[in-house]
Structure formats: C-alpha cells, structure tokens
Amino acid sequence: MREDDSNWFSRWEEELPSPEELMPLSQTLITPDLALAFDIRNPNSNSSAIAIAAAANNGGSPTRAQAHQPQLQQQQQPAPPSNNPLQPPSSAQPNSSEFGDSADLGSGAAGEEPARTLKRPRLVWTPQLHKRFVDAVAHLGIKNAVPKTIMQLMSVDGLTRENVASHLQKYRLYLKRMQGLSGGSGGGGGGAGGGGLAASADPATDHLFASSPVPAHFLHPGRPNSDHFLPFVPVATLQHHHHHQQHMAAAAAAVAAHPQLQTQYHRQVQHFGSPPTNGGGQFEHPFLARQSQQPVHRMGQPVHNPVPGYVEDLESANATGGRKALTLFPTGDD
DNA sequence: AGAGAAATAT
DNA sequence: CATATTTCTC
Numbered sequence: 001m002r003e004d005d006s007n008w009f010s011r012w013e014e015e016l017p018s019p020e021e022l023m024p025l026s027q028t029l030i031t032p033d034l035a036l037a038f039d040i041r042n043p044n045s046n047s048s049a050i051a052i053a054a055a056a057n058n059g060g061s062p063t064r065a066q067a068h069q070p071q072l073q074q075q076q077q078p079a080p081p082s083n084n085p086l087q088p089p090s091s092a093q094p095n096s097s098e099f100g101d102s103a104d105l106g107s108g109a110a111g112e113e114p115a116r117t118l119k120r121p122r123l124v125w126t127p128q129l130h131k132r133f134v135d136a137v138a139h140l141g142i143k144n145a146v147p148k149t150i151m152q153l154m155s156v157d158g159l160t161r162e163n164v165a166s167h168l169q170k171y172r173l174y175l176k177r178m179q180g181l182s183g184g185s186g187g188g189g190g191g192a193g194g195g196g197l198a199a200s201a202d203p204a205t206d207h208l209f210a211s212s213p214v215p216a217h218f219l220h221p222g223r224p225n226s227d228h229f230l231p232f233v234p235v236a237t238l239q240h241h242h243h244h245q246q247h248m249a250a251a252a253a254a255v256a257a258h259p260q261l262q263t264q265y266h267r268q269v270q271h272f273g274s275p276p277t278n279g280g281g282q283f284e285h286p287f288l289a290r291q292s293q294q295p296v297h298r299m300g301q302p303v304h305n306p307v308p309g310y311v312e313d314l315e316s317a318n319a320t321g322g323r324k325a326l327t328l329f330p331t332g333d334d
Numbered sequence: 335a336g337a338g339a340a341a342t343a344t
Numbered sequence: 345c346a347t348a349t350t351t352c353t354c
Contacts, residue, residue: 122344122348146337161336166348169339208347342350 123163127211132156133167134214174209 125133136153137145147165154164 125348148336162349165337166350168337170347172338336354338352338354340350340352342348344346344348 123159125167125208127208129156130167130208130211133164133171137168137171138214171209175214178214 132154133150136150140149140153145168147161147168150168151159151161151164
C-alpha cells in the first residue's frame with residue numbers, strides 16, 4: 001500500500017479542482033477573527049467569506065420549482081452596512097491559507113455557552129466536504145473506513161461521528177450501486193467508469209458523490225485494480241436555463257453555523273473550517289481565540305454574524321515549500 | 335463503545 | 345422529494 005500512499009498524495013491535488021468548486025467563490029480573506037487578533041482593519045472588510053448554505057424548504061410556497069436546492073451564499077459582515085458585494089473569484093489559485101478557526105458546535109467555548117443541548121443544524125455535505133470524506137476513506141481503506149476514523153482523519157471541525165456515519169452509509173450504498181451497474185454484467189470492466197453518469201439511480205444523490213472521484217478500488221475491494229476513472233466530472237443535471245447565483249454553495253466545506261431557532265423556515269448554517277492542519281496531525285491553534293458566539297437575536301432579524309465563520313480551501317495542497325498537507329495519517333493498514 | 339442499518343424529521 | 349439527522353440494534 002505504499003504505492004497508494006504516494007499515489008494519493010499526488011492525487012490529492014488533482015482531485016481538488018472541480019468545476020463546481022471553481023464556480024463558487026472560494027476567496028479567502030482575512031477572517032474577522034484574525035483581523036481582530038491582529039487588529040487589522042481591512043477596508044474591504046468583507047473578509048468573512050462566509051458561505052452560508054441555507055436550505056430553504058418551501059413548505060407551502062406557491063412557487064413550485066423543480067426540486068431545486070436553493071442554497072444561498074451570503075456574506076455578512078459584522079461591520080457596518082457598507083457591505084462589499086462579492087468579489088469574483090478571479091484568482092483560481094488555491095488558497096493555502098490554513099487558519100484554524102474554532103468551530104462552535106453550538107456551544108461557544110469562548111465564554112458563552114448558551115446551550116450545549118441545542119440541536120445541531122443540518123449539515124450540508126458540499127462536494128468539497130464529501131471529497132474530503134472520500135479522500136479520508138480512500139486513504140484509510142475500506143477496512144479502516146469507519147466513521148470514527150474517517151471523522152478524525154477529516155479533522156473537520158463540527159463534524160461528528162454521526163454525520164460521517166450517516167454519510168458513509170450513503171456513500172457505501174452509492175458505491176454498491178455503482179458496482180451493480182458497472183461491472184455487474186459481463187465484465188465490461190470500467191464501463192461505468194469514466195462517465196459513470198450513464199446510469200444513475202439517484203441523480204441527486206449520485207450527483208454529490210459524482211463530484212468526487214472514487215479513489216479507486218473502492219468498488220471492488222480485494223482487487224487492486226487500478227482502474228483510473230477519468231477525472232471527467234459529469235456536470236449532469238445542469239439543466240437550468242436561468243443563471244442563478246446559487247448552485248452548489250460549496251465554497252468551502254462548511255459554513256458558520258449558528259443556533260438559529262427557526263421553526264420551519266430553516267436556514268441552517270453550518271460552520272466548519274478546520275483545515276487539515278499541518279504538521280503533525282490535528283492540533284488546536286494556540287492562537288485565534290474563539291470569540292464566536294454572538295448573542296442570540298430574535299428570529300426574524302437578519303443576524304449578522306460576527307462569527308468568524310469563513311471558509312477556506314479545504315486542502316492545502318502542495319507547496320513545494322514545505323508544508324505537508326494531510327500527512328502522517330495512520331493509514332493503519334495492518 | 336462503536337459501527338451498521340433503518341426510521342424519522344426537515 | 346431528497347437529504348440529513350436521529351434511533352435502534354448487532
């Protein structure tokens with residue numbers, strides 16, 4: 001499996017770029033937290049590139065649009081209303097900013113602990129997040145691909161075992177499905193491979209998974225077949241005539257979440273943001289005190305979150321310089 | 335205690 | 345309706 005090790009390493013970067021990923025703005029600016037810590041004031045202070053994935057469930061909306069997933073990307077800034085509009089992700093450069101922000105899982109460790117019993121908002125599995133998930137699983141191997149390990153490997157703050165477990169379940173199902181129609185009959189080896197889009201039982205579900213290339217042998221353990229799947233990312237299901245600003249809000253893996261108690265109208269936001277860290281695994285950042293937690297406002301009010309919720313690139317990719325992205329992972333293959 | 339699968343909620 | 349969350353069981 002050493003081979004894999006080296007492989008995944010290089011693969012990691014390759015798999016990073018996704019059409020969808022590029023679309024959303026993945027600009028990483030100075031986080032409010034950071035700014036505060038450094039006492040820096042950015043004129044543009046729209047820094048908080050908070051990608052808020054709001055899942056608007058229209059229960060009784062007259063508007064009957066197809067099953068869309070209205071995910072809004074909002075960037076709110078704690079500062080004055082003078083908000084700067086979104087900036088086009090002009091630079092397609094991978095943000096190598098790795099700042100660990102503290103995710104408040106509904107419980108601020110910063111001195112405010114409203115309630116730890118608060119229910120966690122819905123987690124939005126963005127392609128990126130999923131990618132990370134897949135990567136983790138891939139690196140771990142199906143064998144060790146257990147929720148706990150995966151979760152730990154992902155180092156995604158806010159992610160809980162349940163989340164992973166649940167997703168893992170789905171993922172396995174997806175894989176199984178793929179196996180079924182790809183190699184099932186006749187051994188057309190790799191029929192569904194590249195395109196893989198040919199037959200999809202669940203367009204929506206598959207779509208997400210399709211976003212991330214299957215590491216490889218995922219489909220058939222025991223057979224180290226290096227069937228390379230084409231990096232071809234099926235952008236299927238892109239049949240929207242309207243140009244919306246929405247799309248996959250996937251700027252980053254996560255978004256700021258905060259306990260907004262909305263009965264039915266849910267705009268749950270999730271805040272994540274734990275980069276793979278460096279050096280040694282996952283540590284806490286001595287700096288960046290978490291002063292997230294904003295006072296709970298009454299609902300109905302546009303809550304600006306002073307929360308240091310910002311997104312950033314998931315992976316730190318490469319860097320010849322000398323930074324190791326996700327490394328030192330106990331691949332633990334015995 | 336943890337993982338897997340199913341059921342439920344949103 | 346699909347997805348994610350929650351619960352139960354092994």
